[in-house]
Amino acid sequence: MGLSREDCVRLDREDPLAFARERFVIPAGVNYLDGNSLGALPRGVSERVRHVVDEEWGVGLIRSWNQAGWYAAPGRIGARIAPLLGAAPHQVTVTETISINLFKLLVAAARLRPNRRKIVAELGNFPSDNHIVDSVCRMLGLTPVYVTAGEIADAVDDDTAVAELSHVNYRTAEIQDMAAVTAAIHAKGALVVWDLAHSTGAVEFSLDDARADFAVGCGYKFLNGGPGAPSHVYVAERHLAAVDQPLTGWFGHAAPFAFAHEFARAEGIRSMLCSTPQMLSTAALEAALDAFDGVSMREVQAKGRALGDLMIRLYDERLADLGCGLSASRDGSRRGNHVSITHPNGFQIMQALIARGIIGDFRAPDVMRFGFGALYVRFVDIFDAVQGVEDLLRSGEWRDVPPPNANDVT
Numbered sequence: 001m002g003l004s005r006e007d008c009v010r011l012d013r014e015d016p017l018a019f020a021r022e023r024f025v026i027p028a029g030v031n032y033l034d035g036n037s038l039g040a041l042p043r044g045v046s047e048r049v050r051h052v053v054d055e056e057w058g059v060g061l062i063r064s065w066n067q068a069g070w071y072a073a074p075g076r077i078g079a080r081i082a083p084l085l086g087a088a089p090h091q092v093t094v095t096e097t098i099s100i101n102l103f104k105l106l107v108a109a110a111r112l113r114p115n116r117r118k119i120v121a122e123l124g125n126f127p128s129d130n131h132i133v134d135s136v137c138r139m140l141g142l143t144p145v146y147v148t149a150g151e152i153a154d155a156v157d158d159d160t161a162v163a164e165l166s167h168v169n170y171r172t173a174e175i176q177d178m179a180a181v182t183a184a185i186h187a188k189g190a191l192v193v194w195d196l197a198h199s200t201g202a203v204e205f206s207l208d209d210a211r212a213d214f215a216v217g218c219g220y221k222f223l224n225g226g227p228g229a230p231s232h233v234y235v236a237e238r239h240l241a242a243v244d245q246p247l248t249g250w251f252g253h254a255a256p257f258a259f260a261h262e263f264a265r266a267e268g269i270r271s272m273l274c275s276t277p278q279m280l281s282t283a284a285l286e287a288a289l290d291a292f293d294g295v296s297m298r299e300v301q302a303k304g305r306a307l308g309d310l311m312i313r314l315y316d317e318r319l320a321d322l323g324c325g326l327s328a329s330r331d332g333s334r335r336g337n338h339v340s341i342t343h344p345n346g347f348q349i350m351q352a353l354i355a356r357g358i359i360g361d362f363r364a365p366d367v368m369r370f371g372f373g374a375l376y377v378r379f380v381d382i383f384d385a386v387q388g389v390e391d392l393l394r395s396g397e398w399r400d401v402p403p404p405n406a407n408d409v410t
Helices: 005-014 017-023 045-057 061-067 072-085 096-113 126-138 149-155 178-187 270-272 280-290 297-318 348-356 380-396
Strands: 090-096 120-121 144-149 160-166 192-196 214-217 233-234 338-342 361-363 368-371
Touching: 005 297, 045 280, 072 090, 072 214, 072 233, 072 270, 072 280, 090 270, 096 126, 096 160, 096 192, 096 214, 096 348, 120 126, 120 149, 126 160, 126 270, 144 149, 149 160, 149 178, 149 338, 160 178, 160 338, 178 192, 233 270, 270 368, 297 338, 297 380, 348 361, 348 368, 348 380, 368 380
Parallel strands: 120 144, 120 160, 160 192, 192 214
Antiparallel strands: 090 233, 214 233, 338 368, 361 368
16 A cells, blocks of 8 residues: 555654754745755845845944954854864865865865876766866866766776765765775875765765865755855865965965965965855855754754655655656665656656646756755655656646746756
8 A cells, every 4th residue: 555645744743853844934835845956945044144234234334344254254154064064164164156166176186186187077977067177177288087976986097186076966866985985086096076065964974084185065955055155165184284276366365455466375274265255145054054953964864865765665656657767776875865756758747846836856858856955845745746746647737838948947
């Protein structure tokens, strides 16, 4: 006998993280399963941003760089994120975007291995990562080598400067063994840059214990920092003294307000900064982190795994015979906090689902992706989403949705 909605309601009553849903603003009639693209709004963020605008900017004006702590914000917020990364706080800061920070880290890592001529990167990674890899290779005269994530450790050789890959794949949610892959890369003398876009705030890991060299993560997905929230950067302590990143802007200067002609690199993780922080987004991210107070990443990952297991079981019961496919590991220990279901008409089905208030996203050519912000997604939300897909497939209602335009956000 298949699972019922009442079974899922019971799971919600037993959920040890059920209390955290009240920490978020969830619109009435919305079933939000797209936290892997943009996290839901945590309570308190609007008030914090309004205070920054009305009081710190409106009244404090330029004085707020000192009086309101704006200048120290990147390192202060990085230290709050660090426990979610399994990292010591002085190794993490927030600044700019993933793509910009990935560029910085790849160049910096390559400069630490000046006699090596390759960057090995993940085939099938989020395309922006590989666009940056290509650009860095063109600029430095290096050769990019692309292999699947599972082949990266073997592809690294004595001529490889850096390997770059995602800890959790953006399509399949497959988790890489960070410690084992890092050790294999180090055995060849290369360095590794980890993309944590679908890891931070979603799954438990430890950059320090894994001996990672560098990492970059996202502030607007599972950290719920809002659209365009700043990225976070990790540099292992052993590299902090020597790291030489290419974007030597004034916030990475040792004494920016001395206005010296020559660049003098700031000490420690602050050297990874470049531009003036975007304080409205930065303040929103800082306030959003309150949603993780008193919550362990072990609990978050366990909840995300249980939600994914439930969706896969319901997929088997309700969708597998209706032309859908599963693009996700059935082994919850190898899967991050989203499940991808495929269908040739996935875009139209997802748009019809969104029209019903059930929000996931679509990734070309055929992936319907459902993300689980474990602090606010309920088990009953998973049941309702799968039932919604089943209803659309049986009714054919999705056929009324036009195909995507080239510039549509999907």
